[in-house]
Amino acid sequence: MDITQKLSLLGGLTPEQFMRRHWHKKPLLIRQAVALAQPLVSRSELFEMAASEDVESRLIVQEGNGGWSLKRGPLPRRSLPPTTQPGWTVLVQGVDLHRDAAHDLLQQFRFVPDARVDDLMVSWASDGGGVGPHFDSYDVFLLQVQGRRRWRIGRLEDPQLQPDVPLKILQNFIAEEEFVLEPGDMLYLPPRWAHDGVAEGECMTASIGFRAPARTELAREIMVRMLEAVEAEGDSPLYRDPRQPATETPGAIPEGLADYARDALQALLRDEASLQCALGEYLSEPKPQVWFEVGDAADLSGGVRLDRRSRMMYDERHVFFNGESYRAGGRDAKLMRVLADSRCLDARQVSQLSEGARELLERWGDDGWLHPA
Structure with missing residues (x-):
């Protein structure tokens, strides 16, 4: 992607300008950001996805007494209210994993690193639904796909939530601006900007969300992977204390044991290569509900493309693919980085790979991670 090219997706800004001026800083309203030649998904298709056990979905209903109800999927069609009933919403996560049109739309946002991209969620709402x-604690683009939705936004002055409500609804929301979005219009919001969207008639909205892992989550995932790698290498030295004297305070933890634990953690963190490897495996790991169809050993010599569910990244020494890491160097590394960046290789590029790298492509093809171009 040319990050210096002006994009209608960003209201005439280049990706460079958008990231510098708006990303994590201030909202942006973009009229006719996307030309929607066809819907990402029909209402019936979205309801069908919501009924699947392989898809994360939610049903939110605003009750007549001003209360709210929340039900998590799978959501069979019979469990949904009539479409003519006002004030309800179905939200379906990861539509990009199941529909090519949604996946293709998500690719337009790859001026943000893949490691930060989460998914494309689609919500359908009846009149008054929201x-x-x-x-949100993360950046989000809100694209109007069908119908109209009225958005009110404002800075988060008071994060206090309404009590005894199954949703995280602000108790004291103050709107500073208000917009009505038509199909193709899009609103970008940085983290912690308060917003409230209400459907004006039947409407559908796509939300492009981004990952913002908590520091503790990131540390836990990395440490677990690093420890698993150390254990896989073989025996780990045991604590020894040949000079431990007899003690009159057996309940006290020996200083030597505390020092040993501290040294173990520091040794783990000093292993920069292992840390980078664990980070890449974590960031490239598909979501738990993602699964791949087994490939059919097709001929890949004509070029390859990644499956829409695949996550591929790299650093200076490794290539990471769907939670697995591979050492890569030379021409193979360059071409694998091209595959991660463009999500495809043509026939000429495939022919330039080493025999071992082509065998790796075939294995990934057998696993359903990539397909003939």
Whole structure:
């Protein structure tokens, strides 16, 4: 992607300008950001996805008494209210994993690193439907796909939530601006900007969300993977204390044991290569509900393309593919980085790979991670 090219997706800004001026900083309203030649998914298809056990979905209903109800999927069609009933919403996560049109739309946002991209969620709402005033802890693009939705937004002055509500709804939401989005219009919001979207008639909205892992989550995932790698290498030295004297305070933890634990953690963190490897495996790992169809050993010499569910990344020494890491160097490494960046290789590029790298492509093809171009 040319990050210096002006994009209608960003209201005439280049990706460079958008990231510098708006990303993590201030909202942006973009009229006719996307030309929607066809819907990403029909209402019936979205309801069908919501009924699947392989898809994460939610049903949110605003009750007549002003209360709210939340039900998590799978959501059989009979469990949904009539479409003519006002004030309810179905939200389906990861539509990009199941529909090519949604996946293709998500690719337009790859001026942000793949490691930060989460998924494309689609919500369908009856008249008056929404999820209440709330805030997200991550960046989000809200694209109107069908119908109209009225958005009110404002800075998060008071994060206090309404009590005894199954949703995270702000108790004291104050709107600073208000917009009505038509199909093709898009609103970008940085983290912790309060917003409330209400459908005006039947409407559908796509939300492009981004990953913002908590520090503790990131540390836990990396440490677990690093420890698993150390254990796989063989025996780990045991604590020894040949000079431990007899003690009159057996309940006290020996200083030597505390020092040993501290040294073990420091030794783990000093292994920069292992840390980078664990980070790449974690960031490239598909979501738990993702699964791949076994490939049919097709001929890949004509070029390859990644499956829409695949996550591929790299660093200076490794290539990471769907939670697995591979050492790569030379021409193979360069071509694998091209595959991660463009999500495809043509016939000429495939022919330039080493025999071992082509065998790796065939294995990935057998696993359903990639397909003939």
